[in-house]
Amino acid sequence: MTLATLPLYHRIAGQPVIVLGEGEAAEAKRRLVERAGGDVITHLQEGIDRGALLAFVAHADAGAAEADAIRLRGAGLLVNVVDRPALCDFTVPSLLERGPVLVAVGTGGVSAGLAKALRLRLEALLPPGLGTLAEGLGRARAALRARFPDAGARRRALDAALAAGGPLDPLDPASADRVSGWLDGAEAGGETGIGAVAEIVLRSLDPDDLTLREARLLGSADLVAHEPGVPEAVLLRARADAARRMIPPDGAVPAWDGLIIRVKSPR
Structure with missing residues (x-):
């Protein structure tokens, strides 16, 4: 693709x-x-x-x-x-604005009507306070860097906080008021901590069959180690700047300074 x-x-x-x-x-x-x-x-x-x-x-x-x-x-x-x-x-996408948060929905000029319809759906999902949350995170950037000097740890802490149900869940209207309190008690450990390895065994080659947890793990990975049969469509669900490595025949996963996700082909 x-x-x-x-x-x-x-x-x-x-x-x-x-x-x-x-x-x-x-x-x-x-x-x-x-x-x-x-x-x-x-x-x-x-x-x-x-x-x-x-x-x-x-x-x-x-x-x-x-x-x-x-x-x-x-x-x-x-x-x-x-x-x-x-x-x-x-081409010009259909735009949704929440303060500094700008969501652009485009179809490459194929259907402006479809882009507009999707933007209207998103309008109903994203709370008005989303821009305030973004501004709060912007103001907290220096404090966040001081709390987590390591870029990987900083990103993992933010990923956990911004996840569904997290203290800074972007779809929760009250999240904008929690930035300072979250930073005071922020942690970056758990399954997404530095040096952690998590495994995903695909049930099919369709990326839409990934669970919410699996999609979140892929989106947080620093390294995606995958078997030869894992399709590109699944790998594209990872961060664009995540490293990729093919799992060798002996199954060994390379050492990596960050979160490693091992992705296995359907059995």
Whole structure:
């Protein structure tokens, strides 16, 4: 399984962004850029001259849209052409905001309606105080580093606190008020402690058959040691920066300074 697009958060505050076209589609893109703090430029050459990196094209005429897209791309800009995915270098996801927490749901331009429907479902799940929790964790960063100088221990402590039912469960509206109290008594031990080894024996090759605990362990692993038959779809459930090692025929798991998850193929 490969990504058709790479999700990124692009900071545009104070930066020029070209928005071409008239009508509601162009106006919506202008509002989007302004909301993110960007400086909207409505003239193509002016935007190029000012060093814009992004451009939105919302012409009703298909020929004009394609011509401007080619010119902008030739000048080195990334281009989004409204309702014409084949001409887009990037697409705009459906956005959910909770203060500094920004959740983007995209389909690579395949179905904006589906992205919107998923975002509305998430709106109902994520509490309004989620942004306050994020801000509290941001303010506690220095104290957290002092409490857990080791990056792995720090991450494991946060993983445990932010897990379902944990003291900082993001879906619990009261979590934002517990940051200081949690930090005073935080621990990073348990099954996810440094040097721990946990085992997952797959019941099938379908990653959706993982239990909640297994998914949480994979998401917390520093090293994923797996048998040859474990599919990539399962391994992708681990952290992107987790190390991977194939389990050798003798079954030995390498020593590792962190949480090791041993994943076995279905029996």
